[in-house]
Amino acid sequence: MSIEHYLPSKxxxxxxxxxxxxxxxxxxxxxxxxxxxxxxxxxxxxxxNIVYELRLLKDRFMHTGxxxxxxxxxxxxxxxxxxxxxxxxxKVYTYALQAKIIYHNLGDHKKGTHLDDGTYPQxxxxxxxxxxxxxxxxxxxxxxxxxxxYIPMYLLYNYIKRKYRGIDRNSGCxxxxxQFIKDxxxxxxxxxxxxxxxxxxxxPHLAFPLSKLICTMAGxxxxxxxxxxxxxxxxxxxxxxxYYLRTDKEWFDIEDSGKIMELILPEPKLNIASxxxxxxxxxxxxxxxxxxxxxxxxxxxxG
Numbered sequence: 001m002s003i004e005h006y007l008p009s010k011x012x013x014x015x016x017x018x019x020x021x022x023x024x025x026x027x028x029x030x031x032x033x034x035x036x037x038x039x040x041x042x043x044x045x046x047x048x049n050i051v052y053e054l055r056l057l058k059d060r061f062m063h064t065g066x067x068x069x070x071x072x073x074x075x076x077x078x079x080x081x082x083x084x085x086x087x088x089x090x091k092v093y094t095y096a097l098q099a100k101i102i103y104h105n106l107g108d109h110k111k112g113t114h115l116d117d118g119t120y121p122q123x124x125x126x127x128x129x130x131x132x133x134x135x136x137x138x139x140x141x142x143x144x145x146x147x148x149x150y151i152p153m154y155l156l157y158n159y160i161k162r163k164y165r166g167i168d169r170n171s172g173c174x175x176x177x178x179q180f181i182k183d184x185x186x187x188x189x190x191x192x193x194x195x196x197x198x199x200x201x202x203x204p205h206l207a208f209p210l211s212k213l214i215c216t217m218a219g220x221x222x223x224x225x226x227x228x229x230x231x232x233x234x235x236x237x238x239x240x241x242x243y244y245l246r247t248d249k250e251w252f253d254i255e256d257s258g259k260i261m262e263l264i265l266p267e268p269k270l271n272i273a274s275x276x277x278x279x280x281x282x283x284x285x286x287x288x289x290x291x292x293x294x295x296x297x298x299x300x301x302x303g
Contacts, residue, residue, distance in 0.1 A: 002025065002053060003018070003021045003022055003025045003050075003053040003054070003057065004021075004053070004056075004057060004060070005021075005025070006020075006021035006024040006025055007021045013057065013061040013063070013064055013065075014065070015065045015066060015214050015295050015296075016211060016214055016215040018054075018057075018066070019173075019210055019211040019213075019214050019215075020170050020209070020211045020215075022050055022053075022054075022172075022173055022210070022211075023169065023170045023171065023172035023173040023174075023209060023210055023211060024169040024170065024172055025049075025053070025172070026046055026050070026157050026158075026172035026173050027158065027159050027169040027171065027172030028159075028169070028172070029041060029046065029049070030046075030101070030102065030157060030158065030159035030172070031159045034104060034115060034159060035115075041101070042079075042101060043078075043079035043099040043100065043101045043122075043157060044077075044078035044079045046079075046099070046101065046157050047078055047079045047081065047099055047290075047291065048078060051068060051254070051291050051293075054066065054068055054293070055068055055254060055255070058255055065295060065296045066293060066294060066295045066296070067253065067255065067293075067294045068253070068254040068255060068291070068292075068293060068294075069251040069252065069253055069254060069291065069292040069293075069294070070251065070252060070254050070290065070291055070292075071250060071251060071288070071289060071290050071291070071292070072249070072250055072251065072252060073250065073288060075288050076288045076289060076290040077287075077288050077289070077290055078290045079098070079099040079290070080096075080097070080098055080099070080287055080288055080289040080290055080291075081097040081099065081155065081289055081290070081291050081292070081293065082094055082095070082096060082097070082150070082289045082291070082292040082293070083095040083097055083213065083292075083293050083295070084240075084292060084293070084294045084295070085213060085214060085218055085294075085295045085296075086218075086294070086295065086296040087218045087219070088218055088219045091239035091240070091241075092239060092240040092241065092294075093151065093218075093225070093237065093239065094148070094149075094150040094151065094238065094240065095150065095151045095153055095175070095213060096141065096144060096145045096148070096150045096151065096152050096153065096287060096289070097153055097154070097155040097175065098137070098141050098152075098153075098154055098155065098178070098287060099154075099155045099156075099157060100120045100122050100123060100154055100155070100156055100157070101120075101122075101156075101157040102118035102119070102120060102156065102157065102158045102159065102160070102199055103118055103119055103120070103121055104117075104118045104119075105118075105119075115159070115160060115161035115162075116160060116161050116162040117160055117162065117198050117199050117200050118158070118159075118160055118198065118199045119195070119196055119197060119198050119199070120154075120156065120195075120197050120199075121195040121196075122195075123137075123138070123154075123181065123185070123193040123194070123195065123197055124192055124193050124194065124195035125137040126192055127140050127286050136186070136191060136192045136193060137193075137286070137287075138178055138181060138182050138186070138193055139182075140286045140287055141178050141287045142178055142179065142182065144286070144287045145178070145287075146235075146236075148238060149236055149237050149238025149239075150237075150238065151177075151225070151226075151229055151231070151237070152177070152178040152179065152229075153175045153176060153177055153178055153229060154175065154176050154178055154181060155173065155174075155175055155210065156173070156174045156175070156176065156202070156207060157172065157173060158171050158172055158173070158174060158199060158203075159172065160199055165204075166203070166204035167203055167204060170209045170211065171203060171204075171209060173209065173210040173211075174202075174203065174207040174208060174209055174210060175207065175208065175209075175210050175212075175213065176202055176206050176207035176208075176229075177228070177229030177230035177231065178230075179229065179230035179231055180206055180229070180230035181193065181197070183230065184206075185197050208228075214295055222237060251292055
């Protein structure tokens with residue numbers, strides 16, 4: 001399995017087709033891991049694979065419309081991403097994406113019904129749990145994005161066995177506004193999100209394919225974009241210039257820096273009853289993006 005395998009053409013690499021291939025590859029990887037005894041897969045694994053494969057494609061195609069960056073921050077998390085898209089108005093819109101992988105109940109293995117739907121238990125994650133400054137991770141994401149003028153979203157890594165209208169392998173990577181999740185699933189009593197949010201609760205009416213951010217929303221006006229992600233029309237957006245990244249000391253260019261990416265992570269904490277893979281990923285203590293992907297719909301590379 002690889003992203004290149006799902007590209008419609010081996011000669012021309014367009015961003016829309018590329019991110020659809022990313023989603024299909026993610027769907028297939030989760031399916032294989034959930035159906036194969038002894039395998040497990042986590043958010044960090046998928047995120048790193050996406051970055052790794054996108055980097056490979058930079059060498060295989062003469063011209064690509066995206067650039068890859070890695071954070072210099074030692075506290076950066078391997079499953080937090082800044083996706084910056086140069087829209088048709090030549091401004092950069094930044095999406096703060098916090099990845100969450102789908103989990104499946106153990107259920108009836110013989111019938112495979114445990115794969116018909118799934119949940120996102122790590123939406124419930126708390127930052128600084130048990131301390132005075134304890135806070136729901138969703139609030140940290142929302143505050144970070146608001147302070148920076150970015151668009152806060154969850155990036156969901158998915159696979160389900162059951163088929164229904166509007167869902168296919170392009171749903172391997174979907175996004176949903178973090179504000180939608182907070183408004184619909186935040187518990188005012190416990191001050192955190194529900195850990196029982198199902199795939200079927202969000203798809204296809206609230207969450208939509210990651211590729212849509214690139215394929216269609218790059219041509220929409222601000223009001224339409226904000227409405228699609230659950231933010232008010234007066235939300236303050238920071239619309240940057242793509243060229244400032246050349247001098248941004250927080251990020252280094254993965255393609256030209258000469259530095260070898262060492263994606264070494266701590267061992268995950270086990271939770272035996274949580275999923276078919278018997279593992280819950282180590283979630284970040286806030287939003288600290290490890291990678292940045294800059295996409296230009298005009299086909300330019302700004303590395």
